[in-house]
Amino acid sequence: MAPRRGTSKRKEDRKPRGGPPWVLLFTLFGVVVLLGAAAVCTWVFWGRDATSSPAWMLSEEMRYAPDEVSTLESRRLEQILANPDYQKLRAEFSLLRDVERDGMVNVPASEVERVTVAHGGGGSVSILRMKKSVTADDVKRWDGRGAWMPPEKVRGYVIHSVLQGPVEADHDSSSFCVPSSKVVLLGGARSLRKVLKRNGGATMNPQMERGLKMVDLDKHLVKVVGYQEPGGASLGNDNPLSPGTLTHTKGRVVVLKTCQTQFGATVDSTVVFVCTDAEAAQALKPAISDNTTKEGAQYGKTRAALYANQTVTVDGSTVTVRDSHSMDALIAWLREINKR
Secondary structure: OOOOOOOOOOHHHOOOOOOOHHHHHHHHHHHHHHHHHHHHHHHHHHHOOHHHHHHHHHHHHHHHOOOOEEEEEEEOHHHHHOOHHHHHHHHHOOOHHHHHHOOOOOOOHHHEEEEEEEEEOOEEEEEEEEOOOOOHHHHHHHHOOOOEOOOEEEOOEEEEEEOOOOOOOOOOOEEEEEEEOOEEEEEEHHHHHHHHHOOOOOOEOHHHHHHHHHOOOOOOEEEEEEEEEEEOEEEOOOOOOOOOOEEEOOOOOEEEEEEEEEEOOEEEEEEEEEEOOHHHHHHHHHHHHHHHHHHHHHHOHHHHHHOOOOEEEEEOOEEEEEEEEEHHHHHHHHHHHHOO
């Protein structure tokens, strides 16, 4: 008898629809991966706070930097101290120990992964990212000054201030806070109080935002200066290992300055000046080159050799100065000035 209309074939004759189950699993997996990649890309390009620029690499630091940041310095102490070439230089130049500890009071450099010193209208704060967990008692022991005022609580955080008299009513003296186990804040009590009361990261001027996008925060030493008003150009004081201060301050034409230094067999530094316009940049280039020549002539062949590889280039309103000092040549220069 013929099957009734609407009835299906026998079960064994049916074919599964949509392919085998593993095909469906792979399809679902691919969709999840694509959606995840899209989400990550969206976060990378759009999800970050615009005020933090690539300082998202310093997210913890920018959270505690003062408002209206105009200068930011980053020193990757753990990497610097682990560098054998740097250790050779350090053995010849004892002042490097002071450079390492700048803004750190008496916290040992060997305990710190990175120190970030931020200056702005809201004061100055040093943000220390520690290699291991620390407590307030650890910081007090390193400080060694002994007498401390009663702790001050701010939104669940605790500010500790050294007792040094006469002390102002709000004890804006040398203070610190340990907001998390691997972060130590150093600065005046006023500055720390403002930071800890604030919601969100630090504000900064447009030039600072631009400058942070230009630098590589993985470099050993980084400095960014964003001027509220055009300033003079200076070269040398941004690199603590410069063999001298090379300056040009005629005219206030610089709106942004960045400096990056890396240690190795050579000490490589790049300083970038962003000027008010292309004409100002063109005028700045020969001034820097002339000062380099004068410095070399004044201080002799050893000094002049340090600048042998210096290049100065102009691109629109930007002047870039690159120096590559041989580590051996730099040590020779330091030995020479130590004899004077």
